[in-house]
Amino acid sequence: MGVAPAARDVTSYGMGLAAPLALFFLVFFVAPLLQLFWLSLHNDTAGLHWGLGQYLHFLTDPFSLGVLGSTLLLGAEVTAVCLVLGFPIAWLYQRVGPKLQTIIILIVLLPLLTSVVVRTFAWIVILGRQGIINATLQSLGIIDTPLKLLYTQFGVVIALAQVQMPLMTLPLITALGRIDPNLDDASCSLGAGSWRTFFRIVLPLSLPGIIAGCTLTYAAAITAFITQSLVGGGQMLFMPMYLYQQASTLQNWPFAAAISIIFLLAVLAVVSVFTTLGRMSRGYGGAG
């Protein structure tokens, strides 16, 4: 008797295994986010009067928009520096022997093994008035008075680029590793120079890695509260500090909530541009 159980489709997986994580996200991420959104829809700090006043205040205030703009710009600068410096490392990784590979991966990962606070303090020591850079330039006689490096946009970009570098390099290493090395040789044997090969073959094929790295670096750089405030100081205002000021010092939670929602949407917009580019590049990536 009995009917043989229907053969299970081996290519489909039950969603059950993802349920604990989904539940975790629902309780500890989605729910607080909804609460934040609810809070941002109030015009007074006590949260009694409904209205869009907080959003209007932010979106009609040139100063607030300026803070948002400079934060998004900061992210773009850091991402660009990371890409330009990270790509050669990833490229090199694919072309050296296993021993050097271990060393490179160690160097890339090393920053992740120390806390962000420690790394940021190291940058204060490097960029300071009597720091390594100024001391070297002065002893070489290149400058007379120390350069102001700490508490400048330049300082923040450099420090953030170092702090977030692994987020760029690791996806790049993976993406470059997936490219068939024969394609390089083929390109060369068909008469293309190294630069042509790089721009027509390697770069397009590594696009998925570039986009993943850019997304990660960008998101991490614009939200890096510690590095921004320690290297940037108290007068360079970026969104995380603006948020902290409103929530913590001024106890203006609805405005802080509105700032977070606007910031979140702005970041999502940038990230979705990245992912759209990623989807468009998938045609290239798949070929590898």
Added chain:
Amino acid sequence: MIMNRRSLLTTALTLGAMKAFPGLSYAQARPLVFATFTGSWEEAHKAVLVPAFRKANADAAMVLDPMLSVDQIAKVNAAKANPPIDVMLHDPGPALVAIGQDLVEPYPVEKSAYYKDLIAEAQEPTGPAPFFQVVGLTYNPEAVKTPPTSWADLWKPEFKGRVGITNLNSTLGTGWLVEIAKMRGGSEANVDPGFKALEELKPNLAAVAANPGALATLFQQGQIDISPGNFNAIQILKARGVPVEFVAPKEGAIAFKTTIHIVKNSPNRELAFKLIEAALTPEVQTTLMNPPYLIVPTNSKVTMGGEIARVLAKDTAELKKKFVFQDWKKINEQRSAWIERFNREIKI
């Protein structure tokens, strides 16, 4: 009653959980929780206040849970009926917020043995001030040969690009701005002269730190030579060998009351009162006044000594003369507008 496998399992899990987290079922029997500040405050309280309290109260159980004022307020606000904290510690601004949100119990003044000995400024019926924080001028004696004497010295041309300040997020930054405004004819209600003075200070400004702690780093790195600074923070730096000195400016050093409060609806009200009493005793305050803590006492029975007597005041009478207290009720009314204005105007 039907017992199936599932309900049996649920019961077993519940019993297990109650065993594992006894706090679930016996919330009211928890030890006294004192939310002090992090860092040197926590060290001082762990080493001096807690032992004194336990000695006087038959080894009563208590826990230090250090956190920022804003976090204390948020935590108590989230569970007003059964707060997770019994005793709060606050700077003047947050203290008024906590009182305004009805989170603190009035201090039982008539029961207290030490309250009447506190100097008048420290007697607050919502929660007395067991300690003062003092803000004056901090400078690097290796770079600044003649010690500054007045806030006005910060504007001297010789300090071009050498002055550090903090933004208004901190009590220190806001209090200092008010003092500068007062020096130029303003008040807690009118800081316009202060902002004008800041504008004139710009050529001298080397850094606007995000918090007072960052100011210490800037001294260590030689980024700044002079700044408004907290007496205790400077002593810690000095003890670590950083060349810094503190002077009380002739306009008066700014004194902030650090107040200590019994949390409303605390299940440990009696012990909370005892802990605060311990913080007010001359013995505890004397120990905390001595190195390495150097915390300014508020009990008039404490004889000033050491670094505090040398730099700040020899006795309560001199202390009253040399300290300026500010009206934080007035300051809080406009602080958000000032912070916004500072954000916009102070760009160096």
